[in-house]
Amino acid sequence: MLTLELLDTGMCVVPAPLVMRGSAWRQMDCHALVGLIRHPRHGLILFDTGYAPRILTATEPWPYRLYRYATPLHLRPELALVNQLAARGITPAEVGHVIISHLHADHLAGLADFPAATMVIAAQALQAGLTLNGVAALQRGYIPALLPRQRVGKALTVPLGHLRGPALPHLGPTHDLFGDGSIRLLALPGHAYGQMGALLQTTDGPVLLAADGAWTSRAIREGRPPARLINLIVDDPRALRATLNKLRAFAKARPDVRIVPCHCPEVFASLGG
Ligand SMILES: [Zn+2]
Numbered sequence: 001m002l003t004l005e006l007l008d009t010g011m012c013v014v015p016a017p018l019v020m021r022g023s024a025w026r027q028m029d030c031h032a033l034v035g036l037i038r039h040p041r042h043g044l045i046l047f048d049t050g051y052a053p054r055i056l057t058a059t060e061p062w063p064y065r066l067y068r069y070a071t072p073l074h075l076r077p078e079l080a081l082v083n084q085l086a087a088r089g090i091t092p093a094e095v096g097h098v099i100i101s102h103l104h105a106d107h108l109a110g111l112a113d114f115p116a117a118t119m120v121i122a123a124q125a126l127q128a129g130l131t132l133n134g135v136a137a138l139q140r141g142y143i144p145a146l147l148p149r150q151r152v153g154k155a156l157t158v159p160l161g162h163l164r165g166p167a168l169p170h171l172g173p174t175h176d177l178f179g180d181g182s183i184r185l186l187a188l189p190g191h192a193y194g195q196m197g198a199l200l201q202t203t204d205g206p207v208l209l210a211a212d213g214a215w216t217s218r219a220i221r222e223g224r225p226p227a228r229l230i231n232l233i234v235d236d237p238r239a240l241r242a243t244l245n246k247l248r249a250f251a252k253a254r255p256d257v258r259i260v261p262c263h264c265p266e267v268f269a270s271l272g273g
């Protein structure tokens with residue numbers, strides 16, 4: 001049994017109708033939440049690493065500076081994951097594994113702060129991250145400087161297209177990270193190349209960390225995808241919609257599972273921050 005703590009690493013501000021089709025026009029705070037997981041045998045594990053101050057230096061050069069204009073950032077150094085862990089008396093060396101759901105900058109920026117941890121990532125995501133550069137990278141939400149290249153060779157890669165673990169209703173087969181059923185990784189295609197979610201067996205019940213498989217809990221409840229404009233920057237719009245529908249069907253089939261989209265305002269509000 002795991003324990004899970006969700007931490008806010010900062011936010012960007014985006015128009016609500018972009019996040020969810022049919023929303024009233026207003027600016028929406030889009031927090032980047034990460035999971036701090038404690039495993040009885042494998043110690044500390046992170047699910048994503050959120051924003052970190054280095055995203056500002058990484059987005060200094062063109063064309064990456066456009067990232068800041070597209071998603072205006074509201075960061076505070078104390079919210080950087082490494083600093084939040086330090087406040088809990090946790091050093092970076094104590095983190096054994098970092099699961100990167102996908103390589104978008106708001107999930108990756110903190111990775112370099114945990115140099116000793118094993119990066120767990122989908123093979124497809126890693127391949128895209130190593131191939132894309134310049135405008136092509138930016139169009140996909142990647143900032144290449146945030147991916148520490150020296151970590152790539154030691155990464156634990158997950159073959160998302162060939163998973164053999166027990167299937168979840170509607171969401172398909174899984175990869176049992178530690179072989180004990182505590183963390184099952186699964187594919188959430190469409191939003192970004194090789195996006196993974198994770199089903200955790202926690203002391204508070206099962207939790208599905210859904211990364212950006214959906215941006216909000218409401219989008220899952222109501223089956224509302226992002227605006228069509230977002231199609232320009234996602235990997236596969238059709239797959240994105242299919243994943244949203246599968247999450248919706250999964251939520252109905254498994255009401256015992258808490259589904260956590262990483263940027264959901266309801267989840268953020270539940271943190272009491
Ligand atoms: Zn994303």
Ligand SMILES: [Zn+2]
Binds near residue numbers: 106107212262263
């Ligand atoms: Zn994101």
